[in-house]
Amino acid sequence: MSPRAGHPGPPSRTLAFVESPVQLLNVLEWARPHGLRGGEPDVLRETGAGTGAGPGPASAAGAAAVPDPHRPSAPDRPPAAEPLPSVPAQVRRTAAGGPAPADAGLTVVVLSPTDPMTRGQLRRMADLARDEGHRVRWEEARGGATAPFATIGGLTGLLRRADRVVMGDPFSRYVQLLLTITRARDLVVVDDGTATMEFVAQLARGERLVRWHRKGGRPGPRDLLFAPVSSSARRRLTPGDRRRVEVFSSMPVTEVPDGVTVTANDFAWTRARFGPPRITKGADMVGTSLVETGVVDGERYLDAVRTLAKAHGVTRYFAHRRESTEKLHRLATETGLEIVRPDLPLELIARRGPIGRTILSFPSTVVHTLPLALAGTGVRVAVCDIDPAWLTDHASPRAQGFLSGVTGTARDVHRLTRVSPA
Structure with a gap:
């Protein structure tokens, strides 16, 4: 409407x-x-x-x-x-x-x-x-x-x-x-x-x-x-x-x-106030709190991050504000990624830069908002689907369908259909 x-x-x-x-x-x-x-x-x-x-x-x-x-x-x-x-x-x-x-x-x-x-x-x-x-x-x-x-x-x-x-x-x-x-x-x-x-x-x-x-x-x-x-x-x-x-x-x-x-x-205020950002050659990854909310198994998530980082040359991991310190420590130790805890919402962090030429994310709000905030910059947003095998026994029956809908309705993003553990 x-x-x-x-x-x-x-x-x-x-x-x-x-x-x-x-x-x-x-x-x-x-x-x-x-x-x-x-x-x-x-x-x-x-x-x-x-x-x-x-x-x-x-x-x-x-x-x-x-x-x-x-x-x-x-x-x-x-x-x-x-x-x-x-x-x-x-x-x-x-x-x-x-x-x-x-x-x-x-x-x-x-x-x-x-x-x-x-x-x-x-x-x-x-x-x-x-x-x-x-x-x-x-x-x-x-x-x-x-x-x-x-x-x-x-x-x-x-x-x-x-x-x-x-x-x-x-x-x-x-x-x-x-x-x-x-x-x-x-x-x-x-x-x-x-x-x-x-x-x-x-x-x-x-x-x-x-x-x-x-x-x-x-x-x-x-x-x-x-x-x-x-x-x-x-x-x-x-x-x-x-x-x-x-x-x-x-x-x-x-x-x-x-x-x-x-x-x-359309994030007009953000684009008017910040940027355009300096674009780096590497890739960045956006973290998610799906483990903390009990939707995704922690070990499966760690495996997926490790595999994606290796395949796409990711160097930085932008942590979600709700991600636990213990999980982030494991990610840093086992993947070698630089963990960044942003002091502002990621849309502003990305817009002010520097930011990677490719941003990888799991299904979340940012697959909809980052393409708007970064419009015209040439940054590519890629989203990785959540494999049903990653879901916990406590996940809502609607979890998979909802997360797939988040990915499927995102505009101007590149879709990574599946991640296989290394």
């Missing part, structure tokens, strides 16, 4: 909830074409060391911070999150003239997770959002037993005054609970990776909202307890006479619910 013809003027109060760096990136992508650009940066100050080839995000090592009462303190920055020399630090872009005005159209609320890598990337994305003139409110939403009550209590007023609510993860129980409070007539879902495809399909079929890798299993006690809230959230995400719903996505969306507006995310 095509987007509405002409967007109305920006509502006076737009509230965005994000829980991951990619969600925040896609909020920034959404804000620009929707008239919420904030204060355009007009001064570049070099506040971070490094050899980056142009303005970009704050580096993980030593970038000066913009004072903010909601920004987490320095101890939250994990040493492991610092980029290796092969991924240069960047020049920090800051806006002249002080903070964004109090009536700025967009306020981003970060519902901070506990994972150190995710927190580190979110901090840097929050800097970028501030540099664009948007207000950022950091919530320690998972900082103890009483944190959810304090967070929800502190956000209730903002939610009730909001004209539009933007969310990155409609499957999140936190977000679903917050949806029961808001009176906003405009609801927007921005990409949270491949989960967006499943969300739209479930909404179209009137199904309960369940993440794809959990679908097919029996609901647990928490699921049953939270079921009324989840059902309420699904109803609120269904368009009606007094409610408009938009999905902003770079993913292929085939089953569109009646009344839902789908707007394409």
Whole structure:
């Protein structure tokens, strides 16, 4: 379904909830074409060391911070999150003239997770959002037993005054609970990776909202307890006479619910802000958290990475923020790959460069987003299918079909059909 013809003027109060760096990136992508650009940066100050080839995000090592009462303190920055020399630090872009005005159209609320890598990337994305003139409110939403009550209590007023609510993860129980409070007539879902495809399909079929890798299993006690809230959230995400719903996505969306507006995310903001990158002669590989989520067997994954790296001359492995330290240590020891823990979403890392002429990936969001972010650079993205033999006994019955769909619907990628262990 095509987007509405002409967007109305920006509502006076737009509230965005994000829980991951990619969600925040896609909020920034959404804000620009929707008239919420904030204060355009007009001064570049070099506040971070490094050899980056142009303005970009704050580096993980030593970038000066913009004072903010909601920004987490320095101890939250994990040493492991610092980029290796092969991924240069960047020049920090800051806006002249002080903070964004109090009536700025967009306020981003970060519902901070506990994972150190995710927190580190979110901090840097929050800097970028501030540099664009948007207000950022950091919530320690998972900082103890009483944190959810304090967070929800502190956000209730903002939610009730909001004209539009933007969310990155409609499957999140936190977000679903917050949806029961808001009176906003405009609801927007921005990409949270491949989960967006499943969300739209479930909404179209009137199904309960369940993440794809959990679908097919029996609901647990928490699921049953939270079921009324989840059902309420699904109803609120269904368009009606007094409610408009938009999905902003770079993913292929085939089953569109009646009344839902789908707007394409082509990563125009990313391409305008970063790059073009310097292209190296070698190949890079993108890691996945399919082992950590219990979908793929760890030993099979290690064998596949080793085989792909040898066959395609891969030298660097860009780790997913959720990959375990133990698994990454084994990969480095047994494959000789240089393990890079990016300090920002991979779309920005690749766009700022340097990046390999070929990027290898397993089925994941990046097989859809990287060709858009790297359009016109000549970089080739190649995707390797997940062999059914790699799946664990605990994998959802839908896992293979969903992962094959992620690969099959990707545009502008080279498909590697099978990997045989060396």
